[in-house]
Amino acid sequence: MPKQQLDAKIQKLPILQEVIREIGVANQEAEKVKAQIVLRNDVLLHALESISEDRRVIAYIAKVVLSKSAISPDDIAPIGSMLAAIGKVKNLDLILHSPGGNGVVAEKIVYMCRQHCTGFFRVIVPNMAKSAATLIALGADEIVMGYFSELGPIDPQKIINVSGIPQQISAQAFLDARKNLLKDIQEARKQRQDITGYLQQLASSSMNPAFIVECQREIDFAKDFVKQHLPNHMLQCLFPKMSLATRKRKASLIARDLVSTNKRFVHGRMIGAQECKSVGLNVLELSQNDPHWEKILELYVRAEVFMMVHSEPNQPPASKLFVDANSYLLAY
Numbered sequence: 513m514p515k516q517q518l519d520a521k522i523q524k525l526p527i528l529q530e531v532i533r534e535i536g537v538a539n540q541e542a543e544k545v546k547a548q549i550v551l552r553n554d555v556l557l558h559a560l561e562s563i564s565e566d567r568r569v570i571a572y573i574a575k576v577v578l579s580k581s582a583i584s585p586d587d588i589a590p591i592g593s594m595l596a597a598i599g600k601v602k603n604l605d606l607i608l609h610s611p612g613g614n615g616v617v618a619e620k621i622v623y624m625c626r627q628h629c630t631g632f633f634r635v636i637v638p639n640m641a642k643s644a645a646t647l648i649a650l651g652a653d654e655i656v657m658g659y660f661s662e663l664g665p666i667d668p669q670k671i672i673n674v675s676g677i678p679q680q681i682s683a684q685a686f687l688d689a690r691k692n693l694l695k696d697i698q699e700a701r702k703q704r705q706d707i708t709g710y711l712q713q714l715a716s717s718s719m720n721p722a723f724i725v726e727c728q729r730e731i732d733f734a735k736d737f738v739k740q741h742l743p744n745h746m747l748q749c750l751f752p753k754m755s756l757a758t759r760k761r762k763a764s765l766i767a768r769d770l771v772s773t774n775k776r777f778v779h780g781r782m783i784g785a786q787e788c789k790s791v792g793l794n795v796l797e798l799s800q801n802d803p804h805w806e807k808i809l810e811l812y813v814r815a816e817v818f819m820m821v822h823s824e825p826n827q828p829p830a831s832k833l834f835v836d837a838n839s840y841l842l843a844y
Contacts, residue, residue, distance in 0.1 A: 547840060551818045556811045557837035563804055566602035566631070570594045571835040573815040574610045576640065580831040580844070583613030583621075583644045590834040590841050591621060595628045597836060604629035606652075607636045607835075609812060612643025615668070615730075619737060622651030633745075634796075637661040638812035643669070643779065646770070647734070651741045653749045656796045657785040658805045665779055666738070666770045668730035672718060683727035684773045690719050731771060738767035746794045766792050811835075 547553065553571075560569045572591065574581040598604075604625055625633055635641065635652040642664035649655045649663055668683040697710045713719065742763035743756060751759060769775065769791055776783070785797040798805035819830040822842055832843040 546821070547818070550821060551814050551835070551840060553811070553835045553840055554837055556807055556814070557835070559807050560605065560804070560811075561837065564603065567605060568598045568601045568603070569605040569607065569636075569837070570598070571607035571811065571815065571833070572610065573607070573812065573819075573833045573835070575816075575819060575829065575831050576609075576611045580828075581611055583610055583617050583648075585614065585617055586843065587617060587832070587834075588620060588624070590843070592624060593841075594834060594836045594839075595624055597838070598628065600628055600630060602629070602631040603634075604632075605634045605636055605656075606648070607638060607808065607811065608641045608645055608648060609637070609639050609815075610641055610645035610648075612641075612645045612664070615644045615647055615666075615733060615737065618644040618647040619651070621648055622741065626651075632749075636808055637663065638808050640664070646783075647737055650738055650770075650793070651745070653745050654794045654796055655746075655788065656798065656808075657788065658798050658809065659785075659800050662782040662784055663788060664783055665773070665776050665781060666734045667773050667779060668727070668734055669779055670727065680779070682773050682779060683730050684771075686718055686724060686727045687731075690714075690724055693719065734771050735764075735767040738770065739763045742766060747792075750792075750794045762792060 557569050557571070561567050570591070572587070574583075606625055632654070633652050634654045634656055635649040636656040637649060638658065638661065640662045641649050642662070643666060646663040646666050650666075655663070669680045670683050670686065671678055671680055673679070693710060693713055697707050697714070700707045700710060717723065739760065743759035747754070747759040747762055751762075754762075770783075783791070785795050788795045789797075798808075815833050815835065818840075819833055819842065822830050828844050830842040830844055834841045834843070
């Protein structure tokens with residue numbers, strides 16, 4: 513039956529309209545039941561909020577293996593919506609599981625959270641907060657970690673094509689490669705050797721001076737983020753009697769450590785709770801059987817399963833889940 517005829521028939525049959533409305537209501541109720549049974553965000557987040565006075569908790573969980581899971585400008589609206597719903601609070605916890613992404617967006621997320629928090633801002637890492645997600649954690653007053661929680665290096669990454677295959681390479685690698693290439697050219701000239709091959713390499717797009725400058729600026733941004741946030745928040749909580757100048761010097765050392773590619777070698781290297789402490793970060797490490805940790809871990813596991821059960825055949829799976837105690841939003 514043509515659509516126009518079907519629409520006309522529906523309009524003449526109020527009972528059919530009612531059935532369609534009821535189907536919509538039933539689907540909504542089914543989603544509520546699924547959330548109550550699988551996600552249990554209302555129970556678990558209320559329990560986490562009740563651990564201390566005047567505390568609210570929101571969560572941002574991303575599927576690490578998916579291309580759309582990276583921190584991006586699209587995250588601002590759902591995070592802003594959750595923050596608007598809770599309003600101005602004294603203490604705020606952000607449960608964060610993410611592979612990283614856009615560092616500028618990470619900085620904005622920290623700013624948004626602090627605008628809604630008059631007291632203590634914590635980032636809770638149930639599994640991993642890597643790269644730009646590590647930046648978010650560094651913008652907190654305290655990082656809460658468990659026995660398998662991890663942060664990661666904050667050296668910026670660049671995506672280039674190698675034989676037609678996208679590869680993620682540290683910005684520092686391009687700086688080092690150009691520096692070594694210039695040394696090789698200088699040495700070849702001293703030895704009166706042919707430098708044509710070196711000059712061809714130097715003319716490649718990855719050795720372009722503007723590209724190299726941009727790589728350096730992204731590294732400087734990561735360092736500057738740490739030096740801007742740590743002295744006035746995390747380090748102030750750790751060392752309330754330490755002078756601001758001393759905290760700034762300490763923040764510079766921490767920035768250099770976390771950006772360094774010579775210390776951890778690869779961008780995905782795990783930085784666990786104990787190493788975070790040795791670096792100089794304010795970390796609350798919860799034991800495996802700590803009731804607080806058990807609730808955090810349960811919420812994280814349920815969130816991962818919840819995103820899986822929302823996957824439909826021939827449809828992309830959910831890549832992110834934004835959760836507070838009263839609602840949730842899936843991003844695909």
